[in-house]
Amino acid sequence: MVTSSPSYIFLLVFFVYGLAFFSMGLAIALEARRSPLLAEARVLAPLAAFGILHGIHEWLEMFIQIGRWFSLDIPPGVLWARQALLVLSFSSLILFGLLAFQRQGVRLPLKSGYLLAGWLAVYTLLVIAVQARQPAPAVPASDRADILARYLLAVPGALLAALALWRQSRQLKNTGHAHLAPGLDLAAWSFLLYGLTQLVVPPVDLFPASYLNAVTFIAWTGIPIQLVRAILAVAASVGVLHSIQAAEDERQKELSTAQQARLDALERVQQELRSREMLRRELLRHTVIAQEDERARIARELHDETAQILTALTLDLATLRSTESANRPAVEIIDRMQSLSRQMSQGIYRMVGDLRPAQLDDLGLVATLRYLADQARQRDDIDVTVNIAGSQQRLDLLVETVLFRIAQEALTNVSHHAACHQAWLDLKFNPGEVILTVRDNGTGFNSNEELRPPRGWGIAGMRERAESVGGSFRVQSAPGEGTLVEAVVPLLEGRSTGQEADPYELDSVDAGR
Numbered sequence: 001m002v003t004s005s006p007s008y009i010f011l012l013v014f015f016v017y018g019l020a021f022f023s024m025g026l027a028i029a030l031e032a033r034r035s036p037l038l039a040e041a042r043v044l045a046p047l048a049a050f051g052i053l054h055g056i057h058e059w060l061e062m063f064i065q066i067g068r069w070f071s072l073d074i075p076p077g078v079l080w081a082r083q084a085l086l087v088l089s090f091s092s093l094i095l096f097g098l099l100a101f102q103r104q105g106v107r108l109p110l111k112s113g114y115l116l117a118g119w120l121a122v123y124t125l126l127v128i129a130v131q132a133r134q135p136a137p138a139v140p141a142s143d144r145a146d147i148l149a150r151y152l153l154a155v156p157g158a159l160l161a162a163l164a165l166w167r168q169s170r171q172l173k174n175t176g177h178a179h180l181a182p183g184l185d186l187a188a189w190s191f192l193l194y195g196l197t198q199l200v201v202p203p204v205d206l207f208p209a210s211y212l213n214a215v216t217f218i219a220w221t222g223i224p225i226q227l228v229r230a231i232l233a234v235a236a237s238v239g240v241l242h243s244i245q246a247a248e249d250e251r252q253k254e255l256s257t258a259q260q261a262r263l264d265a266l267e268r269v270q271q272e273l274r275s276r277e278m279l280r281r282e283l284l285r286h287t288v289i290a291q292e293d294e295r296a297r298i299a300r301e302l303h304d305e306t307a308q309i310l311t312a313l314t315l316d317l318a319t320l321r322s323t324e325s326a327n328r329p330a331v332e333i334i335d336r337m338q339s340l341s342r343q344m345s346q347g348i349y350r351m352v353g354d355l356r357p358a359q360l361d362d363l364g365l366v367a368t369l370r371y372l373a374d375q376a377r378q379r380d381d382i383d384v385t386v387n388i389a390g391s392q393q394r395l396d397l398l399v400e401t402v403l404f405r406i407a408q409e410a411l412t413n414v415s416h417h418a419a420c421h422q423a424w425l426d427l428k429f430n431p432g433e434v435i436l437t438v439r440d441n442g443t444g445f446n447s448n449e450e451l452r453p454p455r456g457w458g459i460a461g462m463r464e465r466a467e468s469v470g471g472s473f474r475v476q477s478a479p480g481e482g483t484l485v486e487a488v489v490p491l492l493e494g495r496s497t498g499q500e501a502d503p504y505e506l507d508s509v510d511a512g513r
Contacts (some may be wrong), residue, residue, distance in 0.1 A: 025051020097160025418442025
């Protein structure tokens with residue numbers, strides 16, 4: 001049983017040696033799945049395979065050495081498994097170099113796969129030839145195959161990898177990714193020296209192993225070749241990991257920049273949407289003002305001109321009747337004309353009230369809502385209960401007009417669609433807002449269903465009116481459960497006047513609005 005401290009140090013060297021390449025392989029495998037910043041995935045995959053396979057090879061070598069130190073019989077299958085790992089790992093390193101050259105624009109006589117196959121064929125023939133020359137070698141056949149693998153696969157594979165990494169470093173510098181180059185340069189130099197250390201093999205009667213071998217190397221330097229290889233493996237791994245970390249940092253930076261650009265674009269879109277929403281609300285407000293202004297003008301013309309003409313007509317008919325009292329047929333015609341004149345006057349009066357109720361200008365919103373409820377009882381046979389809550393006050397005339405129109409449209413919908421004879425109209429003055437609610441116990445409808453024109457125009461009009469004064473609007477209904485219409489308008493500064501408004505305030509809006 002060997003217990004000397006150099007043996008433990010030797011085991012530590014093998015462990016670190018294998019760990020360095022295994023870690024490098026895993027890191028490269030993960031990087032290859034993320035982005036092609038260092039190289040394409042198909043190029044990095046063989047380098048990752050080399051690191052993982054060679055790391056496992058060194059750990060297996062460590063266990064074989066432990067077995068030999070304890071004088072255990074090592075099965076030939078284990079030795080050949082070690083050899084297979086060595087051949088596969090260095091074959092992967094050669095394939096990495098060939099693929100990297102192809103990607104970098106170097107013209108090769110054959111495809112990488114064909115070149116590697118030819119390389120392995122030459123190696124296999126040489127192994128067979130060497131064994132045929134010495135039918136009973138003092139050195140096991142697997143060890144001779146190991147030495148030939150290092151000469152024919154490891155040395156050219158490491159040199160190819162070093163050159164490929166160095167060329168990749170130059171390309172990265174030329175494309176503005178110079179921060180990735182130092183790590184690749186370190187890895188390239190490490191692989192170059194690592195390839196040269198593969199010339200140092202166990203002493204056998206095979207040139208140049210009979211002159212340059214592990215025994216002569218330790219005699220010249222005083223250190224085992226495995227220690228040098230382990231140091232170079234760590235250096236190569238550090239270089240590759242440094243480049244991977246730099247690539248990750250650049251990827252995160254690009255991601256952060258792209259994310260910030262998306263956020264800036266989203267902010268611009270949101271700002272544009274807010275601007276358009278403000279413009280839309282201002283347009284709605286001006287539209288409502290223009291509509292009410294036109295209603296007021298028509299109502300005034302009907303009241304001041306058409307009604308006066310009908311009054312004059314009625315008086316003239318009365319005068320004509322008195323002068324033609326003896327003419328019975330003429331009197332009957334005049335009476336019918338007077339009746340028609342009175343009906344026209346009453347119709348115009350109702351029309352004026354619908355266009356612009358005088359109560360809204362003179363008495364305010366509360367009185368107008370009560371008047372609206374009385375009209376619904378008389379004309380539509382709907383019992384409307386009016387509830388007023390909170391501190392009553394006069395509001396901005398536009399706000400009062402909007403709430404009146406919403407209530408008017410809601411009660412019209414109750415009359416035409418609800419199929420009921422009872423409704424509730426609630427007006428609540430809260431600090432900072434006023435809430436109008438119109439409820440009924442009628443048939444209702446599915447308020448979640450999209451209403452297509454001409455259905456839903458009344459609801460759309462109520463919503464637009466509420467939004468024109470900065471308010472919100474909602475409809476809640478279900479089949480057989482009635483309908484609730486609610487408008488909430490904030491009382492901004494200047495919207496609660498506390499006094500009566502000018503009856504014709506809306507007419508003062510200039511034509512440019």
